[in-house]
Amino acid sequence: MSATTGEGPEAPRSAEPNHGMRIFLIWLPIAVVADILLYFVYGPHMPPGTMSTSAASQQFDIKVMAVLAAPIMAFVLVYFGYAIVNWRHKEGDDTDGPPIYGHARIQATWITITAVIVLFLAGFGTYELAWPGFAGAGSGEGPAPIWRPSAGNPLQVQVIAQQWKFTYRYPQFGGFETSSLILPVGRPIQFNVTSIDVIHDFWAYQLGVKADANPGVNNVAYTTATHTGSVTVRCDELCGLWHGAMFDYGKVVSVAQFEAWARHTEVQLAATTKILPPYATSYDPTEIAQLSAAMKKAGITGAGGLYYPPNDPVQP
Numbered sequence: 001m002s003a004t005t006g007e008g009p010e011a012p013r014s015a016e017p018n019h020g021m022r023i024f025l026i027w028l029p030i031a032v033v034a035d036i037l038l039y040f041v042y043g044p045h046m047p048p049g050t051m052s053t054s055a056a057s058q059q060f061d062i063k064v065m066a067v068l069a070a071p072i073m074a075f076v077l078v079y080f081g082y083a084i085v086n087w088r089h090k091e092g093d094d095t096d097g098p099p100i101y102g103h104a105r106i107q108a109t110w111i112t113i114t115a116v117i118v119l120f121l122a123g124f125g126t127y128e129l130a131w132p133g134f135a136g137a138g139s140g141e142g143p144a145p146i147w148r149p150s151a152g153n154p155l156q157v158q159v160i161a162q163q164w165k166f167t168y169r170y171p172q173f174g175g176f177e178t179s180s181l182i183l184p185v186g187r188p189i190q191f192n193v194t195s196i197d198v199i200h201d202f203w204a205y206q207l208g209v210k211a212d213a214n215p216g217v218n219n220v221a222y223t224t225a226t227h228t229g230s231v232t233v234r235c236d237e238l239c240g241l242w243h244g245a246m247f248d249y250g251k252v253v254s255v256a257q258f259e260a261w262a263r264h265t266e267v268q269l270a271a272t273t274k275i276l277p278p279y280a281t282s283y284d285p286t287e288i289a290q291l292s293a294a295m296k297k298a299g300i301t302g303a304g305g306l307y308y309p310p311n312d313p314v315q316p
């Protein structure tokens with residue numbers, strides 16, 4: 001390596017080009033082009049898409065982070081390539097480069113750039129979570145969220161996880177429980193996520209919603225769907241043998257379609273709803289076995305969304 005500074009034995013400096021400036025001039029156009037391509041060309045296709053307010057804000061966040069990361073990545077690669085080409089071993093040169101002891105400008109530049117990036121991301125990330133339009137950006141905020149949507153009266157959807165399926169309760173429609181996740185477009189939704197056995201995680205990918213499902217805990221996450229369409233729901237916390245099979249598909253539909261579905265299902269499942277535990281923010285798993293016995297006695301073995309304890313004989 002050529003000497004650029006330090007107190008080591010000085011190499012002849014007169015013949016040395018300005019490597020820093022050369023690297024900068026190679027790096028700059030690559031970084032600019034990479035950022036333009038990432039933000040404007042690839043950006044609109046980045047996960048998780050734009051199906052909801054939270055998904056769109058996550059996509060925007062990922063775009064911003066990609067735009068910040070690409071120039072750093074480009075710099076590492078350009079520096080690497082430049083070093084390989086210019087500072088490789090030369091024929092007949094058996095010496096090692098002079099050691100470098102400190103370089104105030106490089107150190108100050110390094111500390112400044114990394115500090116600015118990290119502090120910016122901390123502020124940016126906090127703002128993205130707190131802004132009412134995103135309201136927690138689709139993440140589980142615990143039982144008492146501090147970031148809520150500014151629009152009032154969200155649709156309440158309770159997500160109940162168990163080995164190995166999700167069911168959904170709609171407390172504003174008599175508290176029926178179903179295995180179908182149907183949501184209206186354009187209305188703020190409050191997911192109340194819980195579990196009745198082990199730990200799970202409710203991940204509605206296209207909605208950009210992800211919240212841990214823990215027994216005895218109500219974990220609240222907000223979003224507003226902005227497009228109709230299909231939603232993939234996966235369990236995202238290893239929860240036992242069939243964790244990988246714990247997924248289903250929800251649907252975002254028009255407000256009129258949702259209202260019609262919810263009213264119809266409320267009536268259709270009325271008999272089942274009557275023997276469910278009253279709607280609560282979490283449920284005692286030990287009561288589930290008793291409930292299952294009651295359902296068996298009532299001859300209810302499959303229709304609608306039901307509580308099934310593990311290994312229960314009525315489980316289909």
Ligand SMILES: [Cu+2]
Nearest residue numbers: 200235239246
């Ligand atoms: Cu699970």
